[in-house]
Amino acid sequence: METNQYLIFKTGGQLYGIEVEMIAGVEEPDKIKLFERSLANVVGMLPVRDKEIPVYSLREKFSLDDKWDIKKGKIIVSIDNTYGFTADDISAVIVINEEDVEPAPAVIINEKTEYIKGFATSEEGLVTLINAAKLVDAEEKEVIEELNRT
DSSP: OOEEOOOOOOEEEEEEEGGGGGGGEEEGGOOOEEEEEETTTTTEEEEEETTEEEEEEEHHTTTTTSSOOTTTTTEEEESSSSSSSEEOOOOOOOOEGGGOOOOGGGGSSTTTTEEEEEEEEEEEEEEEEEEEHHSSSSSHHHHHHHHHHO
């Protein structure tokens, strides 16, 4: 029985989970330099470990109406320290048995939603599990790579 640890976070009132092994850490957004307009869902730059990384908005990716509250939010940093992404709040780290993960129905998976690994239940409710390797699409990767070169 395979298990994985997931960081559970909230965005737009929904619960999401990402495997702990896919993240480098969680940062406060107090030093973020926001862009006036986002570029392919990238909303700003954040100094992390002697460099600046692009910050990617999950609210924009998921087409959520509400704006991210920079005073209360968090930034989850990718394991390779090349980008971070916004979260409204961090809930917990939980262990999920992979047998308990319900795969995403084929009807909801397309090139814009292929990052959805599946669904699991936690004490807080239904959690959408994210495949970190598929979270950022080709256009978004291009913008992130360009911003990392500057």
